[in-house]
Amino acid sequence: MELTGAQALIKSLEAQGVEVVFGLPGGAILPVYDPIIDSSIRHVLVRHEQGAGHAAEGYAQVTGRAGVAMVTSGPGATNIVTALANAMMDSTPLVVVTGQVATTAIGTDAFQEVDTTGITMGVTKHNWLVTDPADIAQVVAEAFHVATTGRPGPVLIDFPKDVANARVAYEEPGPVELPGYRPPAAADPAAVEAAARLVLEAERPVVYAGGGLVKAGAAEALRAFVELTGIPVVSTLMARGVLDEADERFLGMPGMHGSYTAVTALQRADLLLAFGARFDDRVTGRLDAFAPAAKVVHVEVDRAEIDKVRRADVAVHADARAALEALTAALRRLGGSELPGASRRRLGPWMGQLNEWKERFPLTYEREGDGAAPAAGTVKPQQVVEELRRLTPDDTVLVSGVGQHQMWAAQFWQFRHPRQWVNSGGLGTMGFAVPAAVGAKVGRPDAMVWAVDGDGCFQMTAQELVTASAERIPVKVAILNNAYLGMVRQWQHMFYEERYSEVYLSPNLPDYVGWAEAMGCVGLRVSSPEEVAPAIEKANDIDDRPVVIDFRTDSMEQVFPMVPAGASNDDIVVHPSQSGLGR
Amino acid sequence: MSALAVGEDGARHHVVVVRVENKAGVLARIAGLFSRRGFNIFSLAVAPTHDPRFSRISVVVDLESTRLDQVLAQLEKLVNVVEIRELHPADATEAELCLVTVRAPGTRPSLDGALAAAGARVVEDAGETLTAVLAGAPLELDAFEAALARFDIVELQRTGRVALPKLAPALRGAD
Ligand SMILES: Cc1ncc(C[n+]2csc(CCOP(=O)(O)OP(=O)(O)O)c2C)c(N)n1
Ligand SMILES: [Mg+2]
Numbered sequence: 001m002e003l004t005g006a007q008a009l010i011k012s013l014e015a016q017g018v019e020v021v022f023g024l025p026g027g028a029i030l031p032v033y034d035p036i037i038d039s040s041i042r043h044v045l046v047r048h049e050q051g052a053g054h055a056a057e058g059y060a061q062v063t064g065r066a067g068v069a070m071v072t073s074g075p076g077a078t079n080i081v082t083a084l085a086n087a088m089m090d091s092t093p094l095v096v097v098t099g100q101v102a103t104t105a106i107g108t109d110a111f112q113e114v115d116t117t118g119i120t121m122g123v124t125k126h127n128w129l130v131t132d133p134a135d136i137a138q139v140v141a142e143a144f145h146v147a148t149t150g151r152p153g154p155v156l157i158d159f160p161k162d163v164a165n166a167r168v169a170y171e172e173p174g175p176v177e178l179p180g181y182r183p184p185a186a187a188d189p190a191a192v193e194a195a196a197r198l199v200l201e202a203e204r205p206v207v208y209a210g211g212g213l214v215k216a217g218a219a220e221a222l223r224a225f226v227e228l229t230g231i232p233v234v235s236t237l238m239a240r241g242v243l244d245e246a247d248e249r250f251l252g253m254p255g256m257h258g259s260y261t262a263v264t265a266l267q268r269a270d271l272l273l274a275f276g277a278r279f280d281d282r283v284t285g286r287l288d289a290f291a292p293a294a295k296v297v298h299v300e301v302d303r304a305e306i307d308k309v310r311r312a313d314v315a316v317h318a319d320a321r322a323a324l325e326a327l328t329a330a331l332r333r334l335g336g337s338e339l340p341g342a343s344r345r346r347l348g349p350w351m352g353q354l355n356e357w358k359e360r361f362p363l364t365y366e367r368e369g370d371g372a373a374p375a376a377g378t379v380k381p382q383q384v385v386e387e388l389r390r391l392t393p394d395d396t397v398l399v400s401g402v403g404q405h406q407m408w409a410a411q412f413w414q415f416r417h418p419r420q421w422v423n424s425g426g427l428g429t430m431g432f433a434v435p436a437a438v439g440a441k442v443g444r445p446d447a448m449v450w451a452v453d454g455d456g457c458f459q460m461t462a463q464e465l466v467t468a469s470a471e472r473i474p475v476k477v478a479i480l481n482n483a484y485l486g487m488v489r490q491w492q493h494m495f496y497e498e499r500y501s502e503v504y505l506s507p508n509l510p511d512y513v514g515w516a517e518a519m520g521c522v523g524l525r526v527s528s529p530e531e532v533a534p535a536i537e538k539a540n541d542i543d544d545r546p547v548v549i550d551f552r553t554d555s556m557e558q559v560f561p562m563v564p565a566g567a568s569n570d571d572i573v574v575h576p577s578q579s580g581l582g583r
Numbered sequence: 584m585s586a587l588a589v590g591e592d593g594a595r596h597h598v599v600v601v602r603v604e605n606k607a608g609v610l611a612r613i614a615g616l617f618s619r620r621g622f623n624i625f626s627l628a629v630a631p632t633h634d635p636r637f638s639r640i641s642v643v644v645d646l647e648s649t650r651l652d653q654v655l656a657q658l659e660k661l662v663n664v665v666e667i668r669e670l671h672p673a674d675a676t677e678a679e680l681c682l683v684t685v686r687a688p689g690t691r692p693s694l695d696g697a698l699a700a701a702g703a704r705v706v707e708d709a710g711e712t713l714t715a716v717l718a719g720a721p722l723e724l725d726a727f728e729a730a731l732a733r734f735d736i737v738e739l740q741r742t743g744r745v746a747l748p749k750l751a752p753a754l755r756g757a758d
Binding site: 121 | 607608611652660661664
């Protein structure tokens with residue numbers, strides 16, 4: 001079948017099962033936009049290419065499939081670099097197609113030419129410049145394979161205009177054969193058995209569950225492991241929901257703003273079961289003081305993560321799900337029929353200690369009706385998150401930006417399932433929430449999608465609500481409007497003697513309600529605690545357009561607990577109301 | 584620089600030999616990886632292998648400042664990297680080439696002596712100025728550089744070392 005290169009590209013995307021592309025056209029990618037008209041693929045026209053990238057990430061995070069974005073050369077390509085970097089850090093599978101000037105013009109500083117493959121080399125798992133139209137189908141097949149297998153990540157296909165315009169005999173791609181790309185095979189049985197022996201000896205074990213478990217579809221394997229061993233679990237920011245957080249063995253989130261119990265459990269553990277986690281500095285705090293007494297079992301699909309930060313006593317280099325299933329099977333074999341009961345008895349004192357910490361140091365804030373009630377009339381941001389959680393279905397997808405609001409969202413939401421929580425972990429990209437929510441809603445049209453966003457973040461990418469209105473993608477956005485770049489303000493409060501430099505934003509400028517309405521959304525404003533629940537209920541009832549609620553929250557509120565940057569996790573600062581409680 | 588690469592015990596560097604697909608941008612991927620991860624290298628030499636689908640890149644890694652396990656693991660993640668071999672100096676046959684242009688006004692006989700002693704070959708001779716070439720083990724090249732230091736070196740260019748594993752005893756035969 002003879003096609004244009006552009007048609008071959010679209011046909012190749014269809015062959016990969018792509019159902020939606022987020023993008024925005026321009027000169028170099030123009031030929032590819034013509035066959036989109038006739039394609040079964042839905043195209044969502046974003047208002048900024050960064051939004052296309054984050055929307056594709058949101059889609060990928062909730063569905064587990066590769067998100068696809070398409071943009072033009074030059075500024076279109078550079079605008080999507082942030083999203084590529086974000087996806088690289090969070091191991092999100094993306095396939096980004098960028099237009100490029102004709103191969104004959106490459107290197108001449110042609111209009112809208114940039115070295116896209118060069119610029120994106122460090123922020124993609126791999127990228128391709130297509131120079132021969134005969135390669136199109138094969139390159140697309142390779143791109144999806146690389147993006148979605150092993151440790152997932154973003155890839156980019158740079159697509160010159162003359163390649164798009166050329167005529168080519170389209171052939172189905174053959175099997176992908178990349179001699180230098182080999183995701184790990186099955187787990188080494190000897191390593192699995194060594195890990196099992198450590199599990200059977202441990203007295204204070206903790207599962208340190210990372211985002212790799214979500215990517216590997218290992219939630220069920222983790223549950224089976226926990227059922228058998230009774231070992232408690234902390235879930236990182238990227239792993240939230242991988243264990244049902246209503247489970248009594250869930251200890252919370254570790255890290256800089258993690259719960260006291262989760263942070264301290266890692267510190268006191270004698271065995272860390274790091275499953276699909278990478279010992280991020282936001283989790284370890286000062287590295288030489290992290291979990292000093294613990295042996296480490298590291299299950300990891302990316303060999304470069306093993307021993308990168310913390311040396312593993314036993315490393316299992318494999319897909320996390322396969323490895324966990326093998327580990328559970330080995331434990332059944334080695335631990336005998338006695339295992340669940342015996343290990344529960346052995347872990348008794350440890351569980352007792354953990355439960356005591358849970359009781360003494362729960363996440364807290366000044367609640368209405370508490371001894372330490374907030375000043376009358378102030379809306380606490382944590383109250384908004386708690387009320388949102390209470391009033392939304394269990395399968396709601398929660399998306400967040402980056403800052404204090406992100407940490408409150410993570411702290412005060414209980415996730416029951418994986419892929420319900422969409423956020424920017426490794427890169428910490430302000431402006432992620434709105435476009436990612438749009439993509440998440442496209443991926444999960446049946447689920448309610450709420451974004452908890454900051455006023456600063458919202459101003460970076462709010463225009464994607466125009467996309468949402470135009471494309472009838474009814475997302476809901478709760479702005480925790482504290483009139484500040486709050487997280488930066490918190491650091492200036494704590495570490496710069498309250499010298500506030502360039503962090504004030506104003507609660508009224510812009511007028512978020514007016515702005516929301518101008519973008520085709522319903523805009524609501526909440527200024528007092530008793531308005532919180534009714535506004536959320538009203539938003540929940542609107543399903544034909546996006547909703548934005550401008551919650552005027554307490555500007556002074558800080559995120560606790562906090563492990564100051566560079567400090568040991570032992571020096572965790574708890575909420576002021578708990579600081580006299582001793583440890 | 585080269586002197587450091589060898590060191591007294593010859594063990595402060597390792598040669599990492601990377602077989603890569605001969606695709607556009609491969610060298611940039613390797614170089615980019617080294618700079619992004621802060622890996623320090625002494626030299627890097629690259630050329631196609633006898634099989635034109637592949638090139639071989641020899642990277643001399645500074646083990647004082649760089650973790651070899653990370654270098655290997657991160658390199659392995661590059662899609663175009665097909666095979667990696669890490670060679671301890673004791674297990675490697677290493678070679679390097681040096682081109683040098685020297686001015687020797689009035690000292691030509693002693694320069695000729697130094698060249699001959701090192702086994703260098705004169706490839707261009709303009710009387711007072713000449714260009715010589717020497718190929719050999721990196722240590723020999725270091726000694727050669729030192730021997731020429733008392734002359735007027737106009738330019739000197741070394742290639743960076745390339746390496747292959749030493750033959751296993753079985754292959755070495757009677758030895
Ligand atoms: C693109 C980008 N620029 C700057 C930062 C640094 N930064 C981290 S949090 C933050 C403040 C975010 O403000 P806001 O969205 O209002 O959230 P808040 O902390 O007030 O909840 C800033 C500036 C960042 N993470 N991303
Ligand atoms: Mg703010």
